[in-house]
Amino acid sequence: MKQTCLHDLHVELGAKMSPFAGYDMPIQYSGIIDEHNAVRHAAGVFDVSHMGEIFVSGPDAEKYVNHIFTNDVRTLVPGAVLYGMMLYPDGGTVDDLLVYKESGPDHFLLVVNAANVDKDYAWMKEQSDGFDVKLDNQSDAWGQIAVQGPEAEKAVCDALGFQEASALSFYTFVDVEREGRRVILSRTGYTGEDGFEIYADPAHIRNYWNILLASGVKPCGLGCRDTLRFEAGLPLYGDELTADISPIMAGLGMFCKLDKPEFIGKEALAAQKANGVARKLVGIELADKAVPRHGYPVELEEGTEVGVVTTGYHSISLEKSICFALVDSAYAALGTPLRVRVRKNTFPGVVVKKRFYQTNYKK
Amino acid sequence: MSKIAEGLLYSESHEWVKVDGNVAIIGVSDFAQGEMGDITYVEMPDVDDEVSAGDDFGALESVKTSSELVAPVSGKVVARNDELEDRPELINEDAYEAWIIKVEMSDKAELDALLNAASYAEIAK
Numbered sequence: 015m016k017q018t019c020l021h022d023l024h025v026e027l028g029a030k031m032s033p034f035a036g037y038d039m040p041i042q043y044s045g046i047i048d049e050h051n052a053v054r055h056a057a058g059v060f061d062v063s064h065m066g067e068i069f070v071s072g073p074d075a076e077k078y079v080n081h082i083f084t085n086d087v088r089t090l091v092p093g094a095v096l097y098g099m100m101l102y103p104d105g106g107t108v109d110d111l112l113v114y115k116e117s118g119p120d121h122f123l124l125v126v127n128a129a130n131v132d133k134d135y136a137w138m139k140e141q142s143d144g145f146d147v148k149l150d151n152q153s154d155a156w157g158q159i160a161v162q163g164p165e166a167e168k169a170v171c172d173a174l175g176f177q178e179a180s181a182l183s184f185y186t187f188v189d190v191e192r193e194g195r196r197v198i199l200s201r202t203g204y205t206g207e208d209g210f211e212i213y214a215d216p217a218h219i220r221n222y223w224n225i226l227l228a229s230g231v232k233p234c235g236l237g238c239r240d241t242l243r244f245e246a247g248l249p250l251y252g253d254e255l256t257a258d259i260s261p262i263m264a265g266l267g268m269f270c271k272l273d274k275p276e277f278i279g280k281e282a283l284a285a286q287k288a289n290g291v292a293r294k295l296v297g298i299e300l301a302d303k304a305v306p307r308h309g310y311p312v313e314l315e316e317g318t319e320v321g322v323v324t325t326g327y328h329s330i331s332l333e334k335s336i337c338f339a340l341v342d343s344a345y346a347a348l349g350t351p352l353r354v355r356v357r358k359n360t361f362p363g364v365v366v367k368k369r370f371y372q373t374n375y376k377k
Numbered sequence: 378m379s380k381i382a383e384g385l386l387y388s389e390s391h392e393w394v395k396v397d398g399n400v401a402i403i404g405v406s407d408f409a410q411g412e413m414g415d416i417t418y419v420e421m422p423d424v425d426d427e428v429s430a431g432d433d434f435g436a437l438e439s440v441k442t443s444s445e446l447v448a449p450v451s452g453k454v455v456a457r458n459d460e461l462e463d464r465p466e467l468i469n470e471d472a473y474e475a476w477i478i479k480v481e482m483s484d485k486a487e488l489d490a491l492l493n494a495a496s497y498a499e500i501a502k
Binding site: 030041042045046047050237241303304305307327328330357 | 414415417418420433436438440441442443445
């Protein structure tokens, strides 16, 4: 099993460790609820060094990235970050990712899910035939931490000394040099709160981690990373996006620019948009405290199964049981009554907006 | 290191039983609550429901996961700890204080199949 550059520090802190995406990762330190609330109300720091960093450069870099990516990178200025997906020709999702437009001409950084790095890199190489590009998977060379929460800016400016942080708006980044090494300071995140993701070599990442903890930022594990992203309506690859779930089905059509000349999966998405899709991702709020979990059936009052839960929790911030579910499109409208089967019983719920929690991003 | 209370009986599925005459007071072990993390919901049977040894009688939900509660003995539910409805975290705070149900046993011989504290210590790690 792989270890991130912060592994020994997690063990020292007494984190509950568990395998994730081939890495031995911290699930929680003080407890999921405590860590979740720290991010909502103060600041928390996550080790996300397992994420993949793939650099794309060359004369055809822009054309190539636009070919494999659903969103449109042509209008990006250096320092901008864009969210979108890579698709199979049938519209199924290879991965969701961030594209960073670098300052050098024809340079991009693609940040992909840890569990998908090898699959993505192989896919990207396969699609690069005929393009004059260089692909460079540097995932093992970079560490990454995410500092998230309303006090994240203060921590990054004051504790870490990145004065550049204040000027960044959400979904922008800046290159910083520290002792001759490149550090990428990005105002992005996966929690629904303001925050930063910092990419650097392992030595700098360890240093930043220790400084942040000493300044009172709470170490946070993958447990609350999932509860936070879920409340904010953000999908997780493997649950809400898969090779069988297209961005249209997942309600992420806004990140797919069908007015681009071409990209892999465009025809399939256009057809899905025109003809409709069989299943759609919805939010469901339950009246009861029973907790819907991944894989639990979604049913009509009379017992017909019409869908399945993809992620569910008793929400920490909203204090009610909510879930994402993939349901037959006929039952996807807001306000539709649906029931979720939890063990022997079914519990009544209603279709609601997927963004359960009002996000607090810095404009 | 989880705590194992002396004088109780334990099941391999991490429930504890305190015997009070013909009544079995049932909860979950400190090891179980530690494995689950913050408990957010306790699903319990109603008073007068019948439970049978080896079958589930309810469930615990934590933020991350859910776990069925397995009856260590058979009988009729004579009480349930309604305080857990609003304060499920009591199980995290003291798993041996926060009992879940009390069962009037129909067959006390079923207790023989349960583990004592020393034997349970072998599996709760």
